[in-house]
Amino acid sequence: MDEDLLSRMTVREATHDDYQAVMTMASPDTFRDGFDYLPAKFHGFVDDPDTVFLLVELDGEVVFLDVHFLRDGGESWVAKTMRMAKKMQGRRFSRTFIAAMRVRHLAKFLEMSGRHPKVVHVLRDTERQDLKRLDNAYDLPFKTKSVINVMYFCWDATPRKDRLTDAQMCLPALVPYRPADIHRLLPPAFSATVLSGGLLLVDWDPYKLSEPNMKKLVEAGCYILVDSNVPAAKSLSFGGSYMTPRGRVYHIDIHCKDEALCKAHIITHVKNACSQYTGMITFCVVVTEKKLKDVVMTFCVQYLHFKHLPHDHTYHHYKLKTDDVDMGQPIPKAKY
Known part of the structure; x- marks a missing residue:
């Protein structure tokens, strides 16, 4: 990872006060063709004890978000969504941001349920070629469920x-x-x-x-x-x-x-x-x-x-068993 970039980054949990900064960054007017759930569900995500909602700040500005749900008493997690500021897209920053969050995610899961999840659930838009390239790059053993x-x-x-x-x-x-x-x-x-x-x-x-x-x-x-x-x-x-x-x-x-x-x-x-x-x-x-x-x-x-x-x-809908992958590496998610 770029050491200079890491020194300028802060990973933290989202709070209610982050609403406007997140909406400015997340492009809700175009995400899901404008039918974006995030404005309506933001505060619920922050309050939900089974949700991990993390932000990346770069030089004090919110540039990335990542939302996960813990399910079934900690047995599984759902990779819900990630969003990146438009000015950061296409510059190969997503891997750096996700990797920086991974330790925080796993520590939070352990704090919430007392164990690491055994299964990850991910949804992939079949038209998202960029996510297919990420899957190929990480060689993750996803199994199609439906x-x-x-x-x-x-x-x-x-x-x-x-x-x-x-x-x-x-x-x-x-x-x-x-x-x-x-x-x-x-x-x-x-x-x-x-x-x-x-x-x-x-x-x-x-x-x-x-x-x-x-x-x-x-x-x-x-x-x-x-x-x-x-x-x-x-x-x-x-x-x-x-x-x-x-x-x-x-x-x-x-x-x-x-x-x-x-x-x-x-x-x-x-x-x-x-x-x-x-x-x-x-x-x-x-x-x-x-x-x-x-x-x-x-x-x-x-x-x-x-x-x-x-x-x-x-x-x-893909399923990934965590025993089949090194959880130290990031798991890319669909922006769905």
């Missing part, structure tokens, strides 16, 4: 609510998740057949299917739907909303293989969004079942008359 299809649609909730009831009449019934439903989700008929590697995706973030994680998601305010099939459920979805620089986003994360159930989850979440919000809403619909991508597109555009936005992405 392919994630993300589609964006917008809709004016105010004048069109009545259309939803008629559309829902011929679809399977869903119910809000209750704690007792966990017993219909844990059997292999659901957890192994419907989920990819037993993992849930909620607002882009992977979670292991478990009773504590479901409780945490309920407490976080997720609107969770499940079908009424017994002894094992056949579908599960998560919804929630936040404001972005381009307006309100409502995420709909669907875990199922059945077309009718997929449609039922979409329309029930849309009704929930319309019961809470007015005006234009952008729906971010996420499915891991490849055949459902066309189903979602046709249903939303042709049946519900949503406007499809040109911001769709495909992501790979």
Whole structure:
């Protein structure tokens, strides 16, 4: 590493007072095509006891951020996002910044859970060639767990609510998740057949299917739907909303293989969004079942008359066992 650069760097945890400096650096108006979650979730990241939110200052100016989530009692961590100041991009500084943070991350994980995580979860945009080059450079043994299809649609909730009831009449019934439903989700008929590697995706973030994680998601305010099939459920979805620089986003994360159930989850979440919000809403619909991508597109555009936005992405969810890599070297993350 450049010794002069290191002497000018400070690595520290983010605080609430860093909000404006981080927003100035992080380019929320362009990140994720302007649908950036960071303005809405910044303060929650700072307060969350399971989140490590680090900043790099160079000569006193915030130039880099790195966010990690600790999961499952310290068993795994999720590499959420990193951002770099525009003036630093393209100058090969990211490795230096990440390496400088690595010791701080591992020490923080040990402080939080008493152990080092065994598994790292990372999402990769398939179009990000720069991240593929980083993976090749570090020769990290990532294993692909699932392919994630993300589609964006917008809709004016105010004048069109009545259309939803008629559309829902011929679809399977869903119910809000209750704690007792966990017993219909844990059997292999659901957890192994419907989920990819037993993992849930909620607002882009992977979670292991478990009773504590479901409780945490309920407490976080997720609107969770499940079908009424017994002894094992056949579908599960998560919804929630936040404001972005381009307006309100409502995420709909669907875990199922059945077309009718997929449609039922979409329309029930849309009704929930319309019961809470007015005006234009952008729906971010996420499915891991490849055949459902066309189903979602046709249903939303042709049946519900949503406007499809040109911001769709495909992501790979990778898993890395920490025993298979020298944790002294940095693990590059997707900017997702």
